[in-house]
Amino acid sequence: MTTLPAAAPLRSRSRARSRLWRAILLHAVMVPLALLWLLPLWLMFVFATMPDQGIFSPGINLLPQDRFMENVRALEAETGFLRTFVNSVLVALVYTALSVLLTSMAGWALVRYRFWGKGLVLAIILGTLTLPYFVVVIPQYILVARDLGLTNTWFALIVPPLFNSLGVLFMRQSFSMMPQELFDAARVEGVKEWQIFTRVALPMAKPTLAALSIILFLASWNNYLWPLLVATQSHMMTAPVALGSLIGLTRVSWGAIMAGAVLLTAPMLLVFVFLQRWFMSGITAGAVK
Amino acid sequence: MAELTLRAVRKSYGTVDIIHGVDLDIADGEFVVFVGPSGCGKSTLLRMIAGLEDITSGEISIGGRVVNDVEAAERGIAMVFQTYALYPHMTVRENLSFGLRMNGNPRADTDRRVARAAEILRIDALMDRRPKALSGGQRQRVAIGRAIVREPEVFLFDEPLSNLDAELRVQMRVEISRLHSELGTTMIYVTHDQTEAMTLADRIVVLRAGRVEQVGRPLELYGNPTNQFVAGFIGSPRMNFLAAETIGTIGGGTRFRLVNQGGAVIVLPLDRPPAPGEAAVIGIRPEHVAPAGAGDCDLPLTLDVAEHLGSTSYLYANTQAGEPVVVQAAASDGARAGERIAVSIPAAQALAFDAQGERLR
Amino acid sequence: MRRRNITAYGFLAPYLLIFAAFWVWPIIYSFWLSFLFTRRQPWTFNPNTTWGRLVEDPAFWNALKNTLVILVVQVPIMIALATVLAVLLNSTLLRARGLMRFAFFAPVVVGEVAYAAVFRLIFSEDLGFVNKALAAIGLPEVAWFSSPTAAMALIIMAVTWRWAGYNAIIILSGLQSIPDDVYEAATLDRVSPVRQFFFITLPLLKPVILFCVVLSVIGTMQLFAEPFLITNEGGPGSATETLGLFLYLQGFRVLNFGYASAVAYTIAALAVLISLLNMWAGRERA
Numbered sequence A: 001m002t003t004l005p006a007a008a009p010l011r012s013r014s015r016a017r018s019r020l021w022r023a024i025l026l027h028a029v030m031v032p033l034a035l036l037w038l039l040p041l042w043l044m045f046v047f048a049t050m051p052d053q054g055i056f057s058p059g060i061n062l063l064p065q066d067r068f069m070e071n072v073r074a075l076e077a078e079t080g081f082l083r084t085f086v087n088s089v090l091v092a093l094v095y096t097a098l099s100v101l102l103t104s105m106a107g108w109a110l111v112r113y114r115f116w117g118k119g120l121v122l123a124i125i126l127g128t129l130t131l132p133y134f135v136v137v138i139p140q141y142i143l144v145a146r147d148l149g150l151t152n153t154w155f156a157l158i159v160p161p162l163f164n165s166l167g168v169l170f171m172r173q174s175f176s177m178m179p180q181e182l183f184d185a186a187r188v189e190g191v192k193e194w195q196i197f198t199r200v201a202l203p204m205a206k207p208t209l210a211a212l213s214i215i216l217f218l219a220s221w222n223n224y225l226w227p228l229l230v231a232t233q234s235h236m237m238t239a240p241v242a243l244g245s246l247i248g249l250t251r252v253s254w255g256a257i258m259a260g261a262v263l264l265t266a267p268m269l270l271v272f273v274f275l276q277r278w279f280m281s282g283i284t285a286g287a288v289k
Numbered sequence B: 001m002a003e004l005t006l007r008a009v010r011k012s013y014g015t016v017d018i019i020h021g022v023d024l025d026i027a028d029g030e031f032v033v034f035v036g037p038s039g040c041g042k043s044t045l046l047r048m049i050a051g052l053e054d055i056t057s058g059e060i061s062i063g064g065r066v067v068n069d070v071e072a073a074e075r076g077i078a079m080v081f082q083t084y085a086l087y088p089h090m091t092v093r094e095n096l097s098f099g100l101r102m103n104g105n106p107r108a109d110t111d112r113r114v115a116r117a118a119e120i121l122r123i124d125a126l127m128d129r130r131p132k133a134l135s136g137g138q139r140q141r142v143a144i145g146r147a148i149v150r151e152p153e154v155f156l157f158d159e160p161l162s163n164l165d166a167e168l169r170v171q172m173r174v175e176i177s178r179l180h181s182e183l184g185t186t187m188i189y190v191t192h193d194q195t196e197a198m199t200l201a202d203r204i205v206v207l208r209a210g211r212v213e214q215v216g217r218p219l220e221l222y223g224n225p226t227n228q229f230v231a232g233f234i235g236s237p238r239m240n241f242l243a244a245e246t247i248g249t250i251g252g253g254t255r256f257r258l259v260n261q262g263g264a265v266i267v268l269p270l271d272r273p274p275a276p277g278e279a280a281v282i283g284i285r286p287e288h289v290a291p292a293g294a295g296d297c298d299l300p301l302t303l304d305v306a307e308h309l310g311s312t313s314y315l316y317a318n319t320q321a322g323e324p325v326v327v328q329a330a331a332s333d334g335a336r337a338g339e340r341i342a343v344s345i346p347a348a349q350a351l352a353f354d355a356q357g358e359r360l361r
Numbered sequence C: 001m002r003r004r005n006i007t008a009y010g011f012l013a014p015y016l017l018i019f020a021a022f023w024v025w026p027i028i029y030s031f032w033l034s035f036l037f038t039r040r041q042p043w044t045f046n047p048n049t050t051w052g053r054l055v056e057d058p059a060f061w062n063a064l065k066n067t068l069v070i071l072v073v074q075v076p077i078m079i080a081l082a083t084v085l086a087v088l089l090n091s092t093l094l095r096a097r098g099l100m101r102f103a104f105f106a107p108v109v110v111g112e113v114a115y116a117a118v119f120r121l122i123f124s125e126d127l128g129f130v131n132k133a134l135a136a137i138g139l140p141e142v143a144w145f146s147s148p149t150a151a152m153a154l155i156i157m158a159v160t161w162r163w164a165g166y167n168a169i170i171i172l173s174g175l176q177s178i179p180d181d182v183y184e185a186a187t188l189d190r191v192s193p194v195r196q197f198f199f200i201t202l203p204l205l206k207p208v209i210l211f212c213v214v215l216s217v218i219g220t221m222q223l224f225a226e227p228f229l230i231t232n233e234g235g236p237g238s239a240t241e242t243l244g245l246f247l248y249l250q251g252f253r254v255l256n257f258g259y260a261s262a263v264a265y266t267i268a269a270l271a272v273l274i275s276l277l278n279m280w281a282g283r284e285r286a
Helices: A003-047 A068-079 A081-112 A118-129 A134-147 A154-158 A165-176 A180-188 A193-204 A206-222 A225-230 A239-246 A254-274 A276-288 B042-050 B092-102 B107-121 B136-148 B166-183 B194-200 B218-223 B228-233 C002-033 C051-056 C058-089 C097-109 C112-122 C129-136 C148-176 C180-188 C193-221 C225-229 C243-253 C257-281
Strands: B004-013 B016-026 B031-035 B057-062 B077-080 B154-158 B186-191 B203-208 B211-216 B240-250 B253-258 B265-269 B279-284 B297-308 B312-318 B324-330 B340-345 B351-354
Touching: A003 A254, A003 C058, A003 C097, A003 C112, A003 C148, A068 A081, A068 A239, A068 A254, A081 A118, A081 A154, A081 A165, A081 A193, A081 A206, A081 A239, A081 A254, A081 C002, A118 A165, A118 C002, A134 A225, A134 C002, A134 C243, A134 C257, A154 A225, A165 A206, A165 A276, A180 A193, A180 B042, A180 B077, A193 A206, A193 B092, A193 C002, A206 A254, A206 A276, A225 A239, A239 A254, A239 C112, A254 A276, A254 C097, A254 C112, A276 C148, B004 B042, B016 B042, B016 B211, B031 B042, B031 B194, B042 B057, B042 B077, B042 B154, B042 B186, B077 B136, B092 B107, B092 B136, B107 B136, B107 B166, B136 B166, B166 B194, B186 B194, B194 B218, B203 B218, B203 B228, B211 B218, B211 B228, B228 B279, B228 B351, B240 B265, B240 B324, B253 B279, B297 B324, B312 B340, B324 B340, C002 C257, C051 C257, C058 C097, C058 C148, C058 C193, C058 C243, C097 C148, C112 C129, C112 C148, C112 C225, C148 C193, C148 C225, C180 C193, C193 C257, C225 C243, C243 C257
Parallel strands: B031 B186, B031 B203, B077 B154, B154 B186
Antiparallel strands: B004 B016, B004 B057, B203 B211, B240 B253, B240 B279, B253 B265, B279 B351, B297 B312, B297 B340, B312 B324
């Protein structure tokens, strides 16, 4: 009886001390690691503001300078970067809208209806989830570029990449978590199936739609291989393709390339910072199946 | 006119039969309750009437028209769901008018119908709120309102009160009753709660495992069940069942020995007595078990638990062989666990069933 | 009801149409292609020039070897790092958590081209940032682009930087789905935090980690942009040429579609095989 109250504060004090040590250890690991991880991005921003003499000066320079606009201008002069940037925005927007529509319609069909072949469709979607894109890229290219002759068209940039299984699974999960009685209620009320989809199901799926849109937009924005294959003329190139074509060319300054990298990356970083919640749920969508 | 007829209605998923041929006639303006334990097929049957589930075979007609291949929306029905099924992204007003708007109903008429439903259900003050901001009872009212605006010939209710707490459930039960007498429309109501069935129904349909066990007015089911299942399902606390054996006939009565009761014997007047030696079950409701000496067959019991509710007490007791018997007794007997009590079964209130659970008459 | 059947197909149609045109057809066509000699018109059936060549092409074996090296070295390092990151980022003791998350998760939104450019620049051999930093702390400079080993290390570092946070996000979500009371119970049983990690966290995270491994395997099998852009098309020589890059060069530089298709099928088969192996290794033991 008498030892217990005396022992308790001692115990909690030692526990507080061990917590403190653990916290110190944790930060001793995490702070340097985080700084190391931030370094490439930081350098990208810093170098985008420098002339090449600054980047390759013998000293280490970690602070931004004032040459960003000059670098952007040099970049524009070299590739017509602005045009490719606009191309990227358009492609990503249209791609995202179409892909969201397609995948949510498919996801809806898989939740709402019993139909012949449903198991097969689901098996296909799950099967292609783990299928490397490289299996289809060559014949896709032959089909689009050679057989259809659609190189350097919006169609070629937007339509072939539209198929994605993750979106269907994501939407399917979202719809299946809604109370199905809602849709029965609408049906009894004589609401057409298409209207049930657009007026009831889609509005209720807004958070999922937001997450999916962000992920799809990001994927399209950063897509490199496919546009590299089908956009060969500079006026149809997307920004990553245009920027990639400059890497390794000695006549282009690294400051200009870094400026391009910043222009490509900064919008997505803003999306990440301000829409983090949806972004995260989009990334983890595949894992929770 | 919206009478409703079911003829040999069946439902199966692959080889599994969910509904085994149901025949039923429901009169215009009648309040019919489908009741049964969960999984008995009552909701499936209701959804088949609504047009939300296919009919494997048989025929459903509403107002004289066969509706097997008629879309749900064209059947002249409205449905209230267990989870209320309110559209979460719409206000109450939008919820009520959604179906009409989507079908191009004239705006003035829609407004009139919505206003009328709001008035009937006294939800005028809630019209601009979203479902999230409503209490369970209010949501249920909106769900009913959404059915009313359709001005249907038949209302279908799928366990509408099972998500409410006990007090609200009683209150909403009264309101649904009032609604029925105000509108005079045919109503079909599904529940697993026999109290709801007893209080609301003009007629009750008792279902078990996809079959109709009995159809009848509430008191008919209570007093004259056709089998042991209905006898046990209707009434609360449920009827006591005592294992028995037929001994023979004596005068106009049949003698049964209560097998878990040592020598206790009860004589019931039956027109068609079973053969001696056949197993039987004697049923007696808790409220009919009489004090010792007041009935025709005395039973000594050991009290297990006593629930004193003020106006009445429920005594949960066991026979010598451990067969449970519930007794409804007058208030505060002060009986305690482990105590021995004696009761008696009045033959006039006792029912007999055969080994298959069919009523012996 | 047949009408509802038709409605269902209506909703699926656009999606399946895209699938049929741009996946089903290519997969079948690609298989056929992998038996054709495509260097000369008209294309002729000649598996010797595709599958036959594959088995004895040293360039293919080199690309396969490089890919497997990355697979064996990079994937385990990255997954282990991602797991540790997820656990540490989830710690209640951590301050400035938002900033920390930003540091590790931000690379996820950076495109291949942008980050490849940055890595190529900061690892420049002459007066590049990394070599200057190494010199500043007294370490020898590294020939990142002319030494095969260093170039491979560079690719591995770059991929790890880009993808560790991505995997950490997934593992973190798995971590957050573990109920707290499991840890409370363990704490009451006086299980130390380190042991809690090994005996509670890791076993419960196994499915999520496995998922990350499978994703990473598929990703590595298709690794293309990094060696293409950072080490200048798989340099030095072909020391960092991966299967993905090999396929690109065969398919779209040499335009040898038949041979590249055989490579594509090999990549797919390996990805599926290694994924299955992983799942088999990580299966639940009854």
